[in-house]
Amino acid sequence: MKIVVLVKEVPDPNALRLDPRTGQLQPGTPTVANEYDLYGMEAAVALREAGHEAEIVVATLGSGRDPVNRCLAMGADRAVAIDDSSLTDGDSLATSKVLAAFLKDEGFDLLFLGQESSDSATGDIGPRLAAMLDLPVVSNLIGCDFDGSKLTLKREIEDGHQTLEVTPPAILCALSGLPDPRSPSLKGIMASRKKQTDVKTGSDIGVDAAPESIVSWGDLFIEEQESQGTIVESEDVDEAVDQFVAFLEEKRLI
Amino acid sequence: MADGSTILIVLESHEGTLRNTAFESFAAGRELAEATGGELVALAIGSGISDAAGELGSYGADRVLVADAPELSAITVDGYSAVIDKAIEQVSPGVILTAGTTAGRDVLSFLAGRHELAHLPDCTQLRVDGSELLARRPVYGNKMMTEVRSSLDKCVLATLHTGAFKAPEPDSSKSAPVESLDVSFADGDIRVTITGLESSAGQAADLTSADIVVIGGRGLGSEENYKLVQDLAEALGGAAGATRAVTDLGWRPHYEQVGQTGQKIAPKLYLGVGVSGAVQHTVGMVGSENITAINRDSAAPIFKMADFGLVGDLEEIVPKLIERIKAKKGS
Numbered sequence: 001m002k003i004v005v006l007v008k009e010v011p012d013p014n015a016l017r018l019d020p021r022t023g024q025l026q027p028g029t030p031t032v033a034n035e036y037d038l039y040g041m042e043a044a045v046a047l048r049e050a051g052h053e054a055e056i057v058v059a060t061l062g063s064g065r066d067p068v069n070r071c072l073a074m075g076a077d078r079a080v081a082i083d084d085s086s087l088t089d090g091d092s093l094a095t096s097k098v099l100a101a102f103l104k105d106e107g108f109d110l111l112f113l114g115q116e117s118s119d120s121a122t123g124d125i126g127p128r129l130a131a132m133l134d135l136p137v138v139s140n141l142i143g144c145d146f147d148g149s150k151l152t153l154k155r156e157i158e159d160g161h162q163t164l165e166v167t168p169p170a171i172l173c174a175l176s177g178l179p180d181p182r183s184p185s186l187k188g189i190m191a192s193r194k195k196q197t198d199v200k201t202g203s204d205i206g207v208d209a210a211p212e213s214i215v216s217w218g219d220l221f222i223e224e225q226e227s228q229g230t231i232v233e234s235e236d237v238d239e240a241v242d243q244f245v246a247f248l249e250e251k252r253l254i
Numbered sequence: 255m256a257d258g259s260t261i262l263i264v265l266e267s268h269e270g271t272l273r274n275t276a277f278e279s280f281a282a283g284r285e286l287a288e289a290t291g292g293e294l295v296a297l298a299i300g301s302g303i304s305d306a307a308g309e310l311g312s313y314g315a316d317r318v319l320v321a322d323a324p325e326l327s328a329i330t331v332d333g334y335s336a337v338i339d340k341a342i343e344q345v346s347p348g349v350i351l352t353a354g355t356t357a358g359r360d361v362l363s364f365l366a367g368r369h370e371l372a373h374l375p376d377c378t379q380l381r382v383d384g385s386e387l388l389a390r391r392p393v394y395g396n397k398m399m400t401e402v403r404s405s406l407d408k409c410v411l412a413t414l415h416t417g418a419f420k421a422p423e424p425d426s427s428k429s430a431p432v433e434s435l436d437v438s439f440a441d442g443d444i445r446v447t448i449t450g451l452e453s454s455a456g457q458a459a460d461l462t463s464a465d466i467v468v469i470g471g472r473g474l475g476s477e478e479n480y481k482l483v484q485d486l487a488e489a490l491g492g493a494a495g496a497t498r499a500v501t502d503l504g505w506r507p508h509y510e511q512v513g514q515t516g517q518k519i520a521p522k523l524y525l526g527v528g529v530s531g532a533v534q535h536t537v538g539m540v541g542s543e544n545i546t547a548i549n550r551d552s553a554a555p556i557f558k559m560a561d562f563g564l565v566g567d568l569e570e571i572v573p574k575l576i577e578r579i580k581a582k583k584g585s
Contacts, residue, residue, distance in 0.1 A: 013395050025394075096367060118395055122375050127331065127360050128367030136445035137331055139360050140515070152449075156515045157356045159268055160454035161508065162328075165447045176502045214372045214408070218401035220393070227558050229545075233565035240564050241574045244546070245582060247562045251544055253466065253523045254490065254582055 023219025036114025073184030142177030258348030259292025267300030311430030466492025473528025531556030
């Protein structure tokens with residue numbers, strides 16, 4: 001079995017600061033691997049550890065190498081970095097075209113990726129790839145078992161936890177209800193240094209010109225919802241608690 | 255009419271009932287139809303929903319399409335996208351809208367992939383701007399907003415942020431013609447087999463019916479601190495619940511989760527303890543009458559929607575609060 005895991009480098013969700021002059025994130029915002037993608041990576045490694053022979057290939061679109069290096073240290077066998085500056089700023093249509101071209105070339109039985117990326121959060125890529133590659137997609141994944149022929153999956157949806165079955169090849173979009181991604185061990189890190197990362201450009205995967213984007217983004221801004229309420233920020237905890245109790249009494253809640 | 259002025263809204267159902275959130279698309283759809291001068295067509299999808307679909311004219315649809323088939327009882331990407339494709343053939347919409355549920359987003363993203371169309375997800379505002387559809391949506395974990403736009407030369411798909419649009423009250427004097435879409439499925443058309451649902455509805459009856467709900471979030475810092483949430487709920491005579499971060503961490507069972515993929519609550523008093531106010535949580539509690547919060551981070555989005563908020567250390571505040579409430583109640 002061949003498993004491909006897609007991982008994206010994103011601005012660190014815990015270090016986001018808006019630069020109001022530019023309407024962009026402040027320059028130099030640190031980056032991390034998209035959290036949900038790492039849950040997909042962990043699920044891939046867990047399948048192999050459950051006794052299913054699998055080659056695990058981690059792939060990224062962009063110039064950052066930290067996310068694929070981390071996945072190599074978690075247990076991926078090799079990495080592909082599609083590193084072509086003309087392809088990295090597309091919308092989800094353009095991005096999925098690039099990834100679909102790569103995936104057709106690479107081939108897979110299972111594709112894991114995060115439910116959404118923490119930056120643009122469209123959740124578009126998994127379902128778009130499924131449509132373009134004519135495969136089933138299962139989103140919001142929180143459980144994954146394989147019996148050698150079919151997958152038994154658990155999803156988190158509005159109505160509760162749904163279980164379903166699907167036969168590979170399939171595309172699975174991971175959520176944080178899956179087992180936590182392992183921290184790379186020292187041994188894993190050492191081993192990853194010997195693993196190969198293929199760097200590919202658009203023409204290597206048959207994408208000669210950047211696909212057209214049809215959705216454009218405006219500037220970032222913070223919506224000033226002026227708080228209607230009373231927000232108490234006081235050194236004096238007793239006084240603050242008194243104010244809260246007074247509020248509850250006024251509203252006849254106690 | 256194939257001039258792209260038609261607005262198609264897709265209404266999903268679960269086990270024979272149209273979802274409440276589905277009705278929010280009427281508000282957004284009607285506004286767009288006014289702007290394009292086109293018809294508002296409602297497409298209801300499910301099994302055993304034909305009667306309910308007959309009433310959709312009263313919500314403002316000009317025309318109603320119904321796809322009613324046993325295979326559509328549960329939502330699947332393959333089943334729903336096949337139905338929507340039929341509707342596209344029939345009404346050539348300029349915009350397709352649906353509620354931004356887990357399924358709604360999957361299905362429109364999938365169709366966007368199949369037809370190489372734009373999909374604007376999670377829209378909090380939506381309008382026609384010249385020859386484009388313009389949407390406002392949260393990005394970067396709801397910490398920031400942006401505006402996205404796409405040309406209406408081709409059909410544009412959009413999913414709506416839950417709770418951002420208010421479902422209209424039905425007006426029984428209005429009605430609309432209802433047509434059945436002829437849908438049938440062969441073996442293998444739907445490539446996943448749904449085998450079960452561990453429902454979260456029954457187990458959390460306390461949470462959804464309580465007048466007072468205290469919710470613990472990731473800011474609790476430890477599983478042990480959830481005790482503070484339970485004690486506070488008890489002192490207030492209410493129920494305790496959690497955010498997805500907390501249920502994902504395994505501190506609490508899934509059915510206690512309030513949010514997009516959990517329970518929807520609308521108590522008289524909501525009190526978030528260590529809850530930051532991520533959209534995935536707030537869509538499940540936005541209807542609460544009084545929203546209150548305790549959080550260390552004064553920039554937490556929950557304070558933007560709070561009627562009353564305390565900024566500070568919850569380990570210090572909550573025990574004092576419990577003590578004071580008990581004293582008040584005892585007096």
